[in-house]
Amino acid sequence: MTATSPRSAAVPQADIDQLNMVLSVPAVMPGDPEYDEARKVFNAMIDRKPAMIVHCADVADVIASVNFAREHGMLLAVRGGGHNGPGFGTCDGGMVTKRISGRTGSGSRVDSSPSPSAAMVRVIGSHRS
Numbered sequence: 001m002t003a004t005s006p007r008s009a010a011v012p013q014a015d016i017d018q019l020n021m022v023l024s025v026p027a028v029m030p031g032d033p034e035y036d037e038a039r040k041v042f043n044a045m046i047d048r049k050p051a052m053i054v055h056c057a058d059v060a061d062v063i064a065s066v067n068f069a070r071e072h073g074m075l076l077a078v079r080g081g082g083h084n085g086p087g088f089g090t091c092d093g094g095m096v097t098k099r100i101s102g103r104t105g106s107g108s109r110v111d112s113s114p115s116p117s118a119a120m121v122r123v124i125g126s127h128r129s
């Protein structure tokens with residue numbers, strides 16, 4: 001069985017299964033009960049149908065999903081809050097990555113570092129969906 005979409009090459013189910021084994025939460029696929037809710041963005045005029053939606057809980061999930069999209073030639077929409085007006089936080093036929101809600105607060109954080117020039121700023125989305 002393969003997941004197909006108008007804008008992405010067919011992705012073998014075995015590859016999706018392998019991805020799911022490393023993700024914190026299995027990808028949401030068309031037909032799953034939570035699919036329609038997961039694909040919604042703020043602008044209700046945007047009605048796109050991604051081939052898969054990955055809820056990322058941590059950096060490892062982000063790395064695995066971005067690598068997967070690249071290796072399979074999939075369009076990738078990186079969703080923060082889903083508020084982007086033209087709907088760039090979703091796509092037709094590709095992968096959407098979004099962070100798992102409620103795991104982190106919103107805002108930004110500067111990690112401590114021995115060298116100010118090497119400090120890292122983390123910006124965290126503020127959506128509550």
Ligand SMILES: Cc1cc2nc3c(=O)[nH]c(=O)nc-3n(C[C@H](O)[C@H](O)[C@H](O)COP(=O)(O)OP(=O)(O)OC[C@H]3O[C@@H](n4cnc5c(N)ncnc54)[C@H](O)[C@@H]3O)c2cc1C
Binds near residue numbers: 078082090
């Ligand atoms: C009701 C409302 C109120 C708002 N209020 C404010 C406000 O008070 N202050 C303010 O500053 N803004 C505000 N905005 C604007 C909104 O915050 C901006 O549109 C913001 O860019 C949306 O961020 P997001 O994380 O929700 O983006 P999302 O909708 O999650 O979109 C994802 C973003 O990532 C980019 N992206 C997706 N995939 C990729 C990829 N593969 N490679 C590179 N980039 C990618 C897209 O271009 C897009 O910008 C508001 C918008 C709305 C609708």
